[in-house]
Amino acid sequence: MTERRRSRQRLEISREATRLFRERGVAATSGEQIAEGVGLSARTLWRYFRSKESCVEPLLAQSVDAFVATLRRWPAERLLEEHLAEDYRLPADAAPDDAAAVLDIVRMTREEPGLRAVWLVINERAEPVLADVLAGRGGQSADELAVRVQAAALNAALRITTEEAAVAGESDTVEDQLARLSEAVRAATHGLVGNAVA
Template structure:
């Protein structure tokens, strides 16, 4: 436990407290999300220094300054503690896709992101985490879960763009292709720039663009 930290219980979320009347997250919900990110960050730090198998959920809770009971209320396993960090990067890319102009092609759009460094730089913490997903099966499962959770969102985004249905097979294939390209691009960035403290959003977008180019080439078989 950090010096001076005290074990604390997460505030309970009463009915009606999760969102405000204007649809924005309530203070309780924002605190809950902040705690989840704090847990995720401490989990990654411990996994990086001690290894996943060498870290317990209780140690993660102690590092955050909460009880193990509170940690298990938020996450079912120690590996799942990192999900908020993995989901956040993916959500950032999806948020950018929400700004995709109707008259602009996908590759041109990501070319603009790379040129203008629109995407935020990845922190060393996230890069360490993405690299660990390639060697630890349990973390890999969480990484894939984050992308699986994003698949319906991508499907709806593409369906709105084309005026089609998210349940259409063609839309599903396109969403899965885009999803896979985002994952492969992020993994490539973590591999290529993980030790470069100056790597920025432009490099992230460039890796995503390379992955999208590969996807747009189709299957050459």
């Protein structure tokens, strides 16, 4: 199986797990039910994921990856907060319901420790990637303290604003979410411009 096909299958499993968690709750959903919903054996599912909660990783990672991709497209002369407000988008292969599904998962993390652990791991994995992007823009090393702190602040801005959007639910528009993300990025970066790391 190609890596691309494997990634698509993992994302399909993630969508099904999220659908079942929404309908039945995490406790009432089994790995076998998730596997059955996508036409796989439970054995195959467990080769892809270590627990039923970890089945949501691909959807959560997709939203974090979108943030990183937006950061990579950040023009040198723009404030990051301005760039995010205009450029942030999910990947082309995202399903129409993926953004809402991510917010539903994040909302469930408030009551489901297993999902919370997955969400925090996804955020932890993003931090060194953010540091690499910031370091490359400023001609610095990703190991430098200032770069690592900046990456941690950006990561926290993304996590917190996503959690706030999840709590706000349907009353929040995409514009509201982007405005909140831009505000959090402004607070985290103190007006960082594209070609400099403070």
